[in-house]
Amino acid sequence: MVVDSLFRGVRPIYTRRNRNFNLNDNLLDGLSEAEVKSCYRFAHDSIQYITDTLAPDLERRTERNHALKPQEQFLVALRFVVSGSFLGVVGDTCTVGGIPKCTVSRIVSRVSTALGRKQHQFIRWPSTAAERQEIKQGFFVKGGFPGVIGCIDGTHVCIQGQSAHESNFVNRKGFHSINVQVICDHRGKNSGLLNC
DSSP, X not given: OHHHHHHTTOXXXXXXXXXXXXXXXXXXXXXXXXXXXXHHSSOHHHHHHHHXXXXXXXXXXXXXXXXXXXXXXXXXXXXXXXXXXXXXXXXXXXXXXXXXXXXXXXXXXXXXXXXXXXXXXXXXXXXXXXXXXXXXXXXXXXHOOTTOOOEEEEEEEEOOOOSSSGGGGBOTTSSBEEEEEEEXXXXXXXXXXXXX
């Protein structure tokens, strides 16, 4: 009671955390190709291609000093997905000053939405209702799975090292390979769901 009466009406003092984004012009500067693949599971060229594809959706139209560039946003979201870590941990490890957890959450959401908007450039689903129904019925009859319209799997196929762009063919486990992804319908035929 005495403590309650002493502190009644006293408001706590909150100090605002300084926002200090010490981002480079390019977060990949100073990283070797092997380090980039280890951190992000993509090569420099692939990261640049995806960033260029998503840039119109990720550009921040603001006059503020600390707007994150499209590549920075993509790399933060990619690091979250690749590491499987918590938002706060990803924010703390991406930059010198750290990025707040709520900002990382907004970035992951924004990048995911931007990727979803580009799906029609790379993914083709069965176009007619009859085609979809035939595939769904086929999967249900074959394995008892309702509502499935395709199966996807991937693997690394070992190859000999290439003389040109050799580092692009070294996977995260350190050997030369090509990442192959296959998509098929209920008959095991390539249904053309993925356009690469």
